[in-house]
Amino acid sequence: SQQGEEDPQALSIQEGENATMNCSYKTSINNLQWYRQNSGRGLVHLILIRSNEREKHSGRLRVTLDTSKKSSSLLITASRAADTASYFCATDATGNNRKLIWGLGTSLAVNP
Amino acid sequence: GAGVSQSPSNKVTEKGKDVELRCDPISGHTALYWYRQSLGQGLEFLIYFQGNSAPDKSGLPSDRFSAERTGGSVSTLTIQRTQQEDSAVYLCASSFLGRNEQFFGPGTRLTVL
Numbered sequence: 001s002q003q004g005e006e007d008p009q010a011l012s013i014q015e016g017e018n019a020t021m022n023c024s025y026k027t028s029i030n031n032l033q034w035y036r037q038n039s040g041r042g043l044v045h046l047i048l049i050r051s052n053e054r055e056k057h058s059g060r061l062r063v064t065l066d067t068s069k070k071s072s073s074l075l076i077t078a079s080r081a082a083d084t085a086s087y088f089c090a091t092d093a094t095g096n097n098r099k100l101i102w103g104l105g106t107s108l109a110v111n112p
Numbered sequence: 113g114a115g116v117s118q119s120p121s122n123k124v125t126e127k128g129k130d131v132e133l134r135c136d137p138i139s140g141h142t143a144l145y146w147y148r149q150s151l152g153q154g155l156e157f158l159i160y161f162q163g164n165s166a167p168d169k170s171g172l173p174s175d176r177f178s179a180e181r182t183g184g185s186v187s188t189l190t191i192q193r194t195q196q197e198d199s200a201v202y203l204c205a206s207s208f209l210g211r212n213e214q215f216f217g218p219g220t221r222l223t224v225l
Contacts, residue, residue, distance in 0.1 A: 031212060043155075043203065043216040088154065092212055099168060100145075100214065104154035 005103055006089055012109040019076045021106040023089030024069075030092040032065055033100070034074050038085035046074075046087075079110045114138065116217035118204050124223045125194055133189045133220045137206030144181055145214065146189050147203045155203065161187065162209065194224045 006023050013019050023032070031050045037043040049056045049065045049072065056063045062075040076083055086107050090100040117136045125131050137144050146158040157171035161181040172178070176194075181187040191198055201221050205214040 033213065035214075042218050043205075045213045045215070048213055090214075099157070099160050100212070102147075102155040102157070 006087070006106040008106060009104070010107045010109075012111065013079055015079060015081055015110055015112050017079055017110075019079050019083070019108055019110070021074045021087050021108070023072045023074070023103055025072075025089075025091045025093075025101075026070065027091075028094045029067070030094055032063075032072050033090045033092070034061075034063060034072075035088045035090060036085045037088065037105070043088075076108075079108075081110050081112045084108060084110045116204055116206055116215050118202075118217035118220050120220060121218060122221045122223075124225065126225050127196060128193055130190065130192045131194055131222065133191075133202050133204075133222070135187045135189070135204030135206075135217060137185065137187070137204070138215055139185075140208065141206035141215070142184070142209045143207045144187050145205045145207075146179055146187070147205065148200045149203060149219075150200045158189070158202075191222075194222075196224050198222060199224045 006021055029051050031048050033048045034046045035043055036046050047058050047061055047063050049063050051067055060077045065072045086105045088105045089103045092100055116138055119134045123131055142163045144161045147155040148158055149155050159172055159179045160168040176192045179189045199222055201219040203216055203219045205216045207214045
């Protein structure tokens with residue numbers, strides 16, 4: 001079953017703009033991860049945020065986690081055409097033997 | 113170092129035939145996952161191997177699907193009597209327990225005619 005739900009389902013922005021994607025989940029988690037998938041590089045891990053963390057940065061990526069609302073957001077700043085991809089959140093739910101539960105993804109198009 | 117590899121990269125088969133898909137995980141990774149992804153869709157969990165524990169087969173869609181992992185390394189996903197709805201990209205991932213970050217292979221694109 002899919003626990004994570006990303007929104008929006010699709011997002012189209014201009015190069016240089018910021019892109020924000022959200023993920024909601026239903027159960028308690030150990031951590032939440034974001035992945036990117038594009039045709040060139042397949043599915044790649046971007047960032048992991050633990051349940052006791054509220055914010056994490058990696059280059060142009062900023063992830064927040066609000067466990068009280070069971071939601072996370074991924075912000076990509078100063079977007080580039082190469083950021084065009086699908087972005088998935090995946091949750092490591094507690095008591096789930098470390099099996100990740102995946103959302104359906106947000107499709108991001110960055111127009112040059 | 114070497115990443116996760118999968119073979120074949122593409123497989124076209126006729127309805128009713130059996131297929132075997134192979135995954136070579138990253139050396140030392142204790143966890144191995146199989147997923148299925150249809151065009152434009154998210155990841156559908158199929159099966160999860162963790163060390164010597166019994167695999168979590170809860171995602172296998174029917175008894176035509178089976179998987180094994182030999183020697184805690186290479187895994188084979190077998191689909192018997194393939195149907196057209198089995199057409200998808202089959203992705204394998206591995207991880208080191210405790211890190212939980214999954215490393216994905218390039219996938220096998222299966223087309224059932």
